[in-house]
Amino acid sequence: MTRGGSVPGAALLPGLPGDVSNLLPALASFHVSSRPVVGRRDLGSPRKSLKVNSARLVDVVLEIEDAFEIEVKDEDADKVKTIGDAVKLILSSQA
Amino acid sequence: MTPIRSELALVGNDVVDLGDPDNRESFARPGYVERVCTPAERRVLEAAEDPERLFWCFFAAKEAAYKLLVKLGEEPGLSHRRIEVASDLASSRYDDREIALRVGHADDWVHALASIGPAEPRFEVSELGEHARASAAGRDLLCRMAAEVLGVTGAELSVERRPSTTSHDGFEPPRLCEKGVPTGLDVSLSHDGRYVAAALAEAKRRQ
Numbered sequence: 001m002t003r004g005g006s007v008p009g010a011a012l013l014p015g016l017p018g019d020v021s022n023l024l025p026a027l028a029s030f031h032v033s034s035r036p037v038v039g040r041r042d043l044g045s046p047r048k049s050l051k052v053n054s055a056r057l058v059d060v061v062l063e064i065e066d067a068f069e070i071e072v073k074d075e076d077a078d079k080v081k082t083i084g085d086a087v088k089l090i091l092s093s094q095a
Numbered sequence: 096m097t098p099i100r101s102e103l104a105l106v107g108n109d110v111v112d113l114g115d116p117d118n119r120e121s122f123a124r125p126g127y128v129e130r131v132c133t134p135a136e137r138r139v140l141e142a143a144e145d146p147e148r149l150f151w152c153f154f155a156a157k158e159a160a161y162k163l164l165v166k167l168g169e170e171p172g173l174s175h176r177r178i179e180v181a182s183d184l185a186s187s188r189y190d191d192r193e194i195a196l197r198v199g200h201a202d203d204w205v206h207a208l209a210s211i212g213p214a215e216p217r218f219e220v221s222e223l224g225e226h227a228r229a230s231a232a233g234r235d236l237l238c239r240m241a242a243e244v245l246g247v248t249g250a251e252l253s254v255e256r257r258p259s260t261t262s263h264d265g266f267e268p269p270r271l272c273e274k275g276v277p278t279g280l281d282v283s284l285s286h287d288g289r290y291v292a293a294a295l296a297e298a299k300r301r302q
Contacts (some may be wrong), residue, residue, distance in 0.1 A: 055121055059124065062126050062127065062130060077174050078173060080172070080173055
């Protein structure tokens with residue numbers, strides 16, 4: 001895992017609500033796969049899509065909390081199995 | 096546990112590279128320890144001589160327990176705090192389940208093994224070669240360990256991971272196969288930074 005990388009496919013955001021477009025900058029400091037993180041229908045599992053281990057996934061949760069000024073509760077974090085789930089969580093926290 | 100369950104031997108293991116700059120950065124990050132540890136665990140950390148090392152012991156223990164819980168059909172999710180590790184590192188608790196742990200460490204790594212069942216699990220931590228790929232090195236290590244247990248050559252063994260739509264890494268736990276057929280061994284793989292680890296347990300043979 002390398003911090004300080006870019007987000008491949010960052011321009012590809014079809015289907016992502018504008019309110020969560022900050023998700024990409026929030027994740028930009030984490031190494032991601034060469035495929036777009038978002039813009040795919042499946043919006044796969046966070047660890048698989050981001051290619052991060054669980055220690056970095058904690059960092060991702062903290063990044064999201066900081067970027068969106070939300071608090072991700074344990075029970076909500078439990079439900080996040082895909083990037084799409086993370087997007088839903090952010091949107092519901094902002095509602 | 097039911098009698099059938101007691102016949103099973105399951106393992107989960109996790110290794111953490113203490114020298115990995117990302118791990119060091121994470122530990123120092125505000126809110127990181129609080130995100131991972133329960134209040135009771137944080138009290139233990141506050142009194143520890145080497146809180147960073149102990150924190151990663153807790154972390155590895157939680158990850159090892161997580162891998163085992165998934166095999167039991169649980170879905171611990173992303174919440175590390177739902178798994179609480181005892182201050183002596185000998186066990187962890189998830190809801191009403193208690194899981195035995197064995198936590199060890201060297202200068203540069205910590206390793207945790209979670210297990211249930213009658214079998215004595217085996218595990219090994221190995222340093223990666225300079226150009227080795229972690230996932231391949233972990234599989235090679237596991238196959239070498241399993242070959243000894245099964246009395247076969249490592250070439251006859253393979254590790255499979257089937258895709259899963261429900262797990263956080265997109266795959267089911269690894270399965271060890273001999274000539275393509277699943278063996279009776281339960282296995283676990285881990286890698287972090289410069290280290291890979293593998294663990295296995297053989298289910299007690301039925302009479």
